[in-house]
Amino acid sequence: MSARGVPFLRSELMRIAILGTRGIPASYGGFETFAEELSVRLVRRGHDVTVYGRSPWPEPVWRGVRLRYIPPVRHKYLETVAHTFFSTLDLMRRPPDVALYCNAANAVFTPLARRAGARVALNVDGLERKRKKWNALARLWYHVSEGLATFCPDVMITDAGEIQRYYLENYGAKSVFIPYGAETGKVETRAALDALGLEPGGYFLYVTRFEPENNPLMVRRAFERVSTDLRLVLVGDAPYAQDYIRQVKDTRDPRILFPGAIYGPGYRELQSHCHAYIHATEVGGTHPALLEAMGRGALVLYLSTPENEEVAGGVGLPFHDEDSLARRLRESLAMPEAERRRLGEAAMRRVEQRYGWEAVTDAYERLFEQLLAGGPHLG
Numbered sequence: 001m002s003a004r005g006v007p008f009l010r011s012e013l014m015r016i017a018i019l020g021t022r023g024i025p026a027s028y029g030g031f032e033t034f035a036e037e038l039s040v041r042l043v044r045r046g047h048d049v050t051v052y053g054r055s056p057w058p059e060p061v062w063r064g065v066r067l068r069y070i071p072p073v074r075h076k077y078l079e080t081v082a083h084t085f086f087s088t089l090d091l092m093r094r095p096p097d098v099a100l101y102c103n104a105a106n107a108v109f110t111p112l113a114r115r116a117g118a119r120v121a122l123n124v125d126g127l128e129r130k131r132k133k134w135n136a137l138a139r140l141w142y143h144v145s146e147g148l149a150t151f152c153p154d155v156m157i158t159d160a161g162e163i164q165r166y167y168l169e170n171y172g173a174k175s176v177f178i179p180y181g182a183e184t185g186k187v188e189t190r191a192a193l194d195a196l197g198l199e200p201g202g203y204f205l206y207v208t209r210f211e212p213e214n215n216p217l218m219v220r221r222a223f224e225r226v227s228t229d230l231r232l233v234l235v236g237d238a239p240y241a242q243d244y245i246r247q248v249k250d251t252r253d254p255r256i257l258f259p260g261a262i263y264g265p266g267y268r269e270l271q272s273h274c275h276a277y278i279h280a281t282e283v284g285g286t287h288p289a290l291l292e293a294m295g296r297g298a299l300v301l302y303l304s305t306p307e308n309e310e311v312a313g314g315v316g317l318p319f320h321d322e323d324s325l326a327r328r329l330r331e332s333l334a335m336p337e338a339e340r341r342r343l344g345e346a347a348m349r350r351v352e353q354r355y356g357w358e359a360v361t362d363a364y365e366r367l368f369e370q371l372l373a374g375g376p377h378l379g
Helices: 030-044 079-093 104-115 136-149 161-171 191-196 216-224 242-248 265-273 288-295 306-312 322-334 337-354 357-372
Strands: 015-019 048-053 065-069 098-102 119-123 155-158 203-207 231-235 256-260 276-279 300-303 317-319
Touching (some): 030 048, 030 065, 030 098, 030 288, 030 357, 048 079, 098 104, 098 357, 104 136, 119 357, 136 161, 191 265, 203 216, 216 231, 216 322, 231 265, 265 288, 276 322, 288 306, 288 337, 306 317
Parallel strands (some): 015 098, 048 065, 098 119, 119 155, 203 231, 203 276
16 A cells, blocks of 8 residues: 555555755765665656755755755754654655655654654664764664664665674664665766866875764875875865864875865766775775775775675775775885776776666665565565
């Protein structure tokens, strides 16, 4: 049955809401990019999609997606859950057929959407309680939320095999595995490079939120130990992390560039033309920036965690700490161009085969259909 109280048919179009992100157009992180890529594609397939967000947009519709602005409570620890709570209250007034929640911290609100008549899926992301930015209470909330995520929604979604195994082994809970997606192919334009004074192949690239578990400070320090004329471009920012960001930027090395957050075409250009992409994030599931750099055919240097190995194993250069990252940087500089190109092309093929956005959208569409038909079948 659909939320309208009539049997759901395969040909019926769905009304879908996405909650728990900062909203679209994407201008922050992975969940926002996910919400944008998925919602736009679902709209192209004829579905009616609403994305709840925290920033106003001049128009109520963007690329066919309805935007629902709910003013946020600006607070380091409360912003996400408070916004999702008020978004859920709004959703209950006009329940969709399916509500997709992002972030395990929002699990506690999913029964409200179910009570209103929506079928509910929850993408839990990674193990957020391990992030160093959280205080003890926030970590406790995330830990409790892991348990709630196993039974509060109709279905739990994991975007990495390691996270799927974690929930099965620690909670005995099954989930539907749907990976994150990425585009493939280099872009030829170079406007962002020109604006920053960069040459193609003349810089290492690192993109993330500047938070301790993402290790931008380690990346900067490792690069400072390497003798090269190449630049290091550290792209990113973060709310509520100004003290740490000051540490990251505390360098006199003129080779290091901090352009702030960059999205859209400029982001794609930087990934397409870098000498190598550095990925140093240690917490989470499938990391969007890693996938996206691989999809652009970049040579990737990645911190060796089970989740990162799952994505990049065999097509990049793993490192474990500052010392081994410095060695990998030197190795990439000495690597023959043909070998660097071979690894980049292998990374691109891996994304094409496993992480294409259309395949990801197919999987979500099938899952939503199964939910409305009384499923899904987990296993």
